[in-house]
Amino acid sequence: AQSVTQPDIHITVSEGASLELRCNYSYGATPYLFWYVQSPGQGLQLLLKYFSGDTLVQGIKGFEAEFKRSQSSFNLRKPSVHWSDAAEYFCAVSGGYQKVTFGTGTKLQVIP
Amino acid sequence: DTGVSQDPRHKITKRGQNVTFRCDPISEHNRLYWYRQTLGQGPEFLTYFQNEAQLEKSRLLSDRFSAERPKGSFSTLEIQRTEQGDSAMYLCASSPLGGQGNTIYFGEGSWLTVV
Numbered sequence: 001a002q003s004v005t006q007p008d009i010h011i012t013v014s015e016g017a018s019l020e021l022r023c024n025y026s027y028g029a030t031p032y033l034f035w036y037v038q039s040p041g042q043g044l045q046l047l048l049k050y051f052s053g054d055t056l057v058q059g060i061k062g063f064e065a066e067f068k069r070s071q072s073s074f075n076l077r078k079p080s081v082h083w084s085d086a087a088e089y090f091c092a093v094s095g096g097y098q099k100v101t102f103g104t105g106t107k108l109q110v111i112p
Numbered sequence: 113d114t115g116v117s118q119d120p121r122h123k124i125t126k127r128g129q130n131v132t133f134r135c136d137p138i139s140e141h142n143r144l145y146w147y148r149q150t151l152g153q154g155p156e157f158l159t160y161f162q163n164e165a166q167l168e169k170s171r172l173l174s175d176r177f178s179a180e181r182p183k184g185s186f187s188t189l190e191i192q193r194t195e196q197g198d199s200a201m202y203l204c205a206s207s208p209l210g211g212q213g214n215t216i217y218f219g220e221g222s223w224l225t226v227v
Contacts, residue, residue: 042221098214100214
């Protein structure tokens, strides 16, 4: 069965600092990987996705993520965080045309 | 192109009552999903449809829950005899059939509070 682990429940960074959110997945074949962002009381917005090819993928809002098969990881990064990035971030995995399985999320707090 | 639309956005109901949520997917999206999300958790898969066929149901979907997509367009999720444990946000999502992988697009969610 596919699964996702996000080891950090809560992360606090200063505005302007760099950010890395960790994600480890479990899936028996080549996974499809996603990062979503959720503001309080809202639905989830897709930040970026990895299907194949270049292991470094670019997304919206200046985010990027790197797929590392050997580590079963798909970490999300941003070089300089803005106060508006404060939200909850979810990593997700799918095996193609199957259900998408989500991690438990990492809540990001940005301090001035 | 409009996004996924959910109605109502908020619902407060008394325990034991029935509630129904509606989801209108992105037009021409063949697949439609229902997820449930409680505070501090990620979305949990409930069920999905391809056109009008319900292809998978989670064990989370007890017999008090029923979902339909009668004409392959909008979908409804009904919860009968609500319990306090049903309080959550119910998220609908849709995806096209075809292309790469399975990118799903979410609506804003329907909050349910059972009192």
